[in-house]
Amino acid sequence: MEIREATERLMELQSRLSAYQHAMGIIKYDGVTTGPKGVAANRAHTLAILSADQYALMTGPDTKELLAFLEEHAGELTREQNRMVFLLGKDLKFMDRIPQDEWVAYRRLLTQADDVWHRAKAENDFAAFEPLLKEMFETKVKFAGYAAPDEDPFNFWLNHSEEGTTTELCDRFFDVLRERLVPLIKKIGEKPQVDNSMVRGDFPAEKQRELGLWLMDIFGIDKEHCGLEETEHPFTSTLGSHFDTRMTTNYHRESFTPSMFSVMHEGGHALYGMNCNPDYAYTVLDGGLPLGMHESQSRFMENYVGRSRGFIRFLFPKLQELYPEKLGSCTAEDVYRAVNRVQAGWSRIEADEVTYALHIMVRYELERDVLAGKLAVHDLPAAWNAKYKEYLGVDVQDDTHGVLQDSHWCDGLVGYFPSYSLGSAYGAQFLKKMKETVDFDACVERGDVAPIKAWLKENIWQYGKLYDAQELRTRIFGGPFDPTVFTDYLEAKFTDIYGL
Ligand SMILES: [Zn+2]
Known part of the structure; x- marks a missing residue:
């Protein structure tokens, strides 16, 4: 084989893998958006066949x-080509150790689990989801055993999804957060609570959707290529x-803020992927780096931009126009304080920036214990509720608002949750660096995110998956990851809001 022929075949392989990813992605997307609710078995049938073909293509001779x-010819390849070979080789080595029938059964399980989770959440029926969840965790342990028999399974999944993320790193990181945030939460609790009544009430979905679409324009998300x-x-x-690219959100009638911040969060994911080098399309370099890096971008747009005082000042006239009866007689500062109200609750998605990490610690510890065989899936709801009481002081009313709230486990995502908190912390360090050259506060107050996006594109987005996450971060930070930049940011912001 000549190098030229081999590199052409490399591109052809990735193009075909992208087509499988496209077909399987749209089938799943249809199932959770507009598809009728009774067709999961049909979806599972097609997805099983497509994933068997994908497996054969990936692991074939x-x-x-x-x-x-x-x-063997690495020295004759470009940096991009070498990275493609590395990423494909990593996937191949992993998949090749898993028997094809077990791989396909796992894909089928995920489709079924997703369907049952939706029903179980709607009906507060953990027992219906329990056998599938048990099988999902067991499969994860088994697959980790195939891939890395000598490694702790939970550590394997953390590191498999984003190289360098380990239980040791997470434990150290959460220790720093616990040490700094628990006293902060206590001090906030001693102050009068912020009024958030102006963002609570009855908010029809249509106006929330209008706000979401308007925010996509403000963020400069091309609606011709993103739904x-x-x-x-x-x-x-x-x-x-x-x-x-497809974004989704969820409209809660009792408040417009969860959907508003979800659109900002998902908008951050969309912008990251959509702004990568266009030449990377249909290759494994396309999109963005997974987990912590992706969540750093989503939480950047949601929190550092979206929950900033300047951006809320910019948003305020639009919010008043949409909701004159609720917001007509308050100020932008009132809304800024309301959307940053620190209050422990049952919901991760709606959690404020300070208590958010506690929601992640609950999930991190439960997953770790289930994978280590220390906690039975049957006992997860009780363990969940006990940890919410212990860490957040919250009495969980039922499993719909407890252990069933997130979709990650039915999607087979194990070891994912720490990436939200790690991503938030990476984001704080990106922000610090960005502020050396961008007048961030002035930009958000004008609603002009272009200079912010330009910085993110130049330093992160354009590269897709070209660099390893740690390598990219170190280049940007100019040194190691420092979680105290994040805790300093939180202390300063909430000391100001609560007058600590
Ligand atoms: Zn996200």
Whole structure:
């Protein structure tokens, strides 16, 4: 084989893998958006066949021969090509250790679990979801055993999804957060609570959708290439390439803020993926780095931009126009304080920036214990409720508002949750660096996110998956990751709001 032929085959392989990803992604997307609710078995049938084909393509002799040849000729490849070979090789090595029938059964399980989770959440019926959840966790332990028999399964999944993320790193990180945030929460609790009555009431979905679409324009998200639909749990999907991105949100009648911040959050994911080098489309470099890096971008737009005093001042006239009866007689400062009200509650998605990390710690510890065999899936609801009481002082009313609230486990995502808190902390360090050259506060107050996006594109977005996450972060930070930048930010912001 000649190098030229091999690199052409490399591009062809990735193009075909993208097509499978596109087809499977749109089928799943249809199922959670507009598809009728009784067709999950049909979806599972098609997805099982497509994932078997995808598995065969990925682990077949042609792919192995091609990647082995390219690895041998690494010196003749570009940086991009070498990274493609590395990322594909990593996937191949992982999938190759899992028997094909078990891989397909797992994909089928995920489709079924997603369907049952939606019903179980709606009906507060953990028992219906329990056997599928048990099978999902067991499969995760088994797959980790195939891939890395000597490694702790939970640590394997943390590190598999984002290299360098380990239980040791998470434990150290959460220790820092606990040490700094628990006293902060206590001090806030001793102060008079912020009034948030102006953002609570009855807010029809249509106006919330109007606000979401308007925010997409403010963020400069190209609606020709990015949609916005409603789902039980908000997410962002890239279908086939970053030229087709789908965001979702969820409209709660009692407040417009969860959906508003979900659109900002998912908007951050969408912007990251959609602004990568267009040449990376239909390759494994497309989109953005997973987990912590992706969540750093979503939480950046949601919190550092969206929950800033300046951006709320900018938003305020639009919010008053949409909700004159609720917001007609208050000030932008009232809304800024309301959307930053610190109050422990049952919901992760609606949590404020300070208590958010406690929601993550609950999930992190429960997943770790289930995968280690220390906690039975049957006992998860009780363990969940006990930790919410202990860490947040919250009595969880039922499993719908407790252990069933998130969609991650039915999607097979284990080891994902720490990435939200890590991402928030990475974001604080990005913000500090960005402020050296961008007048961030003036930009958000004008609603002009272009200079902010330009910085993120230049330093992060354009590269897609070209660099390893740690390498990219170190280049930007100019040193190691420092979680105290995040805790300093929180202390300063909430000392100001609560007058501590
Ligand atoms: Zn996210």
